[in-house]
Amino acid sequence: MKASFNVTGMSCANCVSNVERAVGKINGVEEVSVNLIEELMMVSYDESLTGESEIMEAVKKAGYGAESCSRPQDRPGTAAGSLERSFERSSKKDKDDKGIGLIISVILMVILMVIAMGEKHSLSMNALTQLLLVIPVMFINKRFYINAFKALRSGGTNMDVLVSLSSLCAFVYSLYGLYMILACTERGDMESAMQYAHNLFFDSAGMILTLVSVGKFLEDRSKKKTKDAIDSLIDICPKKITRIITDRDGNETEETVAAEDIRQGDIILISKGEASAVDGIVVKGSAKFDESAITGESEAIDKAEGDEVISATMAIDGYVRVRAKAVGEDSTLMKIVRMTKEAGASKAPIAKLADRISAVFVPAIVVISIVTFAIWFFVTRDFATAFSFGICVLVISCPCALGLATPVAITVGMGVGAKNGILFKTAESLQMLSSIDTAVFDKTGTITNGTVSVEGEVRKDTVRKTSARAMAILKKLGIGTVMLTGDKKEKALVIAKEAGVSDVRYELKPEDKAGSVKEFQEKGKKVLAVGDGINDAPALAAAEVGMAMGAGKDIAIECADVVLMHSDLLDVVRAIRLSKGTLRNIKENLFWAFFYNVVMIPVAAGLAYPVFGLKFSPMMGAACMSLSSICVCLNAVRLMGIRLDRDIAAGGNTDDFSSAGNKTDSMLSSDEDTVCGVNSLSKECEEVGKCNCNIAKGETEMIKFGVEGMMCAHCKGRVEDALKAIDGVTGAVADLDAKCVTIEAGEGVTEEMCKEAVTAAGYKVQ
Numbered sequence: 001m002k003a004s005f006n007v008t009g010m011s012c013a014n015c016v017s018n019v020e021r022a023v024g025k026i027n028g029v030e031e032v033s034v035n036l037i038e039e040l041m042m043v044s045y046d047e048s049l050t051g052e053s054e055i056m057e058a059v060k061k062a063g064y065g066a067e068s069c070s071r072p073q074d075r076p077g078t079a080a081g082s083l084e085r086s087f088e089r090s091s092k093k094d095k096d097d098k099g100i101g102l103i104i105s106v107i108l109m110v111i112l113m114v115i116a117m118g119e120k121h122s123l124s125m126n127a128l129t130q131l132l133l134v135i136p137v138m139f140i141n142k143r144f145y146i147n148a149f150k151a152l153r154s155g156g157t158n159m160d161v162l163v164s165l166s167s168l169c170a171f172v173y174s175l176y177g178l179y180m181i182l183a184c185t186e187r188g189d190m191e192s193a194m195q196y197a198h199n200l201f202f203d204s205a206g207m208i209l210t211l212v213s214v215g216k217f218l219e220d221r222s223k224k225k226t227k228d229a230i231d232s233l234i235d236i237c238p239k240k241i242t243r244i245i246t247d248r249d250g251n252e253t254e255e256t257v258a259a260e261d262i263r264q265g266d267i268i269l270i271s272k273g274e275a276s277a278v279d280g281i282v283v284k285g286s287a288k289f290d291e292s293a294i295t296g297e298s299e300a301i302d303k304a305e306g307d308e309v310i311s312a313t314m315a316i317d318g319y320v321r322v323r324a325k326a327v328g329e330d331s332t333l334m335k336i337v338r339m340t341k342e343a344g345a346s347k348a349p350i351a352k353l354a355d356r357i358s359a360v361f362v363p364a365i366v367v368i369s370i371v372t373f374a375i376w377f378f379v380t381r382d383f384a385t386a387f388s389f390g391i392c393v394l395v396i397s398c399p400c401a402l403g404l405a406t407p408v409a410i411t412v413g414m415g416v417g418a419k420n421g422i423l424f425k426t427a428e429s430l431q432m433l434s435s436i437d438t439a440v441f442d443k444t445g446t447i448t449n450g451t452v453s454v455e456g457e458v459r460k461d462t463v464r465k466t467s468a469r470a471m472a473i474l475k476k477l478g479i480g481t482v483m484l485t486g487d488k489k490e491k492a493l494v495i496a497k498e499a500g501v502s503d504v505r506y507e508l509k510p511e512d513k514a515g516s517v518k519e520f521q522e523k524g525k526k527v528l529a530v531g532d533g534i535n536d537a538p539a540l541a542a543a544e545v546g547m548a549m550g551a552g553k554d555i556a557i558e559c560a561d562v563v564l565m566h567s568d569l570l571d572v573v574r575a576i577r578l579s580k581g582t583l584r585n586i587k588e589n590l591f592w593a594f595f596y597n598v599v600m601i602p603v604a605a606g607l608a609y610p611v612f613g614l615k616f617s618p619m620m621g622a623a624c625m626s627l628s629s630i631c632v633c634l635n636a637v638r639l640m641g642i643r644l645d646r647d648i649a650a651g652g653n654t655d656d657f658s659s660a661g662n663k664t665d666s667m668l669s670s671d672e673d674t675v676c677g678v679n680s681l682s683k684e685c686e687e688v689g690k691c692n693c694n695i696a697k698g699e700t701e702m703i704k705f706g707v708e709g710m711m712c713a714h715c716k717g718r719v720e721d722a723l724k725a726i727d728g729v730t731g732a733v734a735d736l737d738a739k740c741v742t743i744e745a746g747e748g749v750t751e752e753m754c755k756e757a758v759t760a761a762g763y764k765v766q
Contacts (some may be wrong), residue, residue: 005055009064016034036404105141116202124182127182163212215630239261266323279311280324288315289302394620405590409589411690421566437526438525445484483503486508521544537559549567703757706740729746
């Protein structure tokens, strides 16, 4: 059984570890993963041994809030209503209360700072006023103390432990100082009383809490931006829907209802400009639908009686009545959203380093703080100075930045992928995709359209218009491309040449495709497998990353790590770029989080004070700590601007791209004399040494030189045609801007031959 839960009260990676540890101890829990950004926990468990109530109770005992959001009766669109919506409402109320408390804290702290730094006409009255002002601040922010106590009671630590410990130490020491001021004043020792008055930390005790609260508020705002890419998917669907009600006499009435109140079998009306909130079947009327958000199809699709309508698709003309078939979380759109959020709850391998460090971070900081205090007290014999350095170490240290480094980037990356029709099922697949060096593709329905058009008596499966372009870009990225097909040799070679793949293997059974993947892996390759059919499932499961076309069979999609909703091979390129960009962002976040702590903790401990006179107060430390977390979140938000389409739309037609690119990849074949992509799982090509198709032969090379006199597309075409007429030239691309040509040629074709052909066409070569 797999269930999801909303978890509140988490502030850093240590909180995530505490929750996972608490739930993981339950007998029957098989796997638990928590998403800090989405505040979502995914749990796999044995129903015969435990249940949702036990899981939620364990989370609450660990000091956090938990509510189930996966029970069928709680899903939007069901009679029992939505627990998730009520949870969101209570969460909103909690945030509103925190906002009011934050405003009051800031106002009180401004007054407290003025009094603490102002002229002290009466030392005892000044100190008592500071006490009276800081008490409500500490009460308003009591959640830090409560969360810290619960974390320690459950055997864990988190950021709240550092914040509450530093604040309490400052408060307790200040109480001692207040007592000594009163005592010294009573006996007339005003000099000692003044010394204690200058070393009160009431303002620090309150300011630490207030600044961290301000930082958390800004951090939450930044984290919300990281979720916008996912949440905006939900906004596609309307919140209100027109439902058609038919009474016993056949009379129809229209009523406007909330989207979550629609039930399976209801008839809804979708007019021009409205999006569908459900998956359903048209029962009356006709309309054109824009399905680009889900399928990627750029042209509007005509829908009439009997046709299927998908959630989040919009009627751009006409109107239809639709019988709801899949509603709420069962709809296509909500499945996409759920898959994306659940993927965000999984852990990328790179996150394990930060998790290991975070697990020992807080105890280590407490030890460093104590050592800092002890050393400074031994050196200066000044308790106040030593105390200030020790407190500053506590508050400047930031486990949050480390804990947020990976999940915020993963959340943004998943969201950007979802908005572009690229669905990652796990964070691991998002990271792993960045390291692949070999991509194997099914033919039918993946490289080709998978449909058959009849031309006379010839049945022909056509290559997708973007396949060759995708292959060319993948080659430029240094990724070898292989086509795996069960087709006969002749047909496979024709399709492979048109698609521009580096290697082709034909006459394969489903198990042979998986065997090919394993063969590449044995050679040290990191393999991406792309397919859409049932026969592709073994290969998708065997590869480091399996990628399924969204229009494919359910079993292929189930076995895949990534789903391409638009069924466009250019999305393979986009997915790889997104993976590389996300991993780069994670590394940047981790670097700055480590760099911050490595630099700031020694400064807070006073190592720079003897040489440079640089000393941080506890208040400055709290401000720096909050700023570091905000910076990590803002850096992750930069991922939203990643350019997934660079180079994709540039350049000429598909033929141009099929012949462009780097030298054909011979690294994919085990034998150097392999011709036509020898089917290594059966017999070698019977025409070894005779075939000139140059596919995966390992003998193709690139020739490039300058050409003068090309002025327009007509000139470009003449030059390319002249070169392609040479026996052995498999492709040629003329670049008008760069004034050069790039030729892909087989053995026997020389640069001089190519230059002579261009000269004969009326152009000057360089």
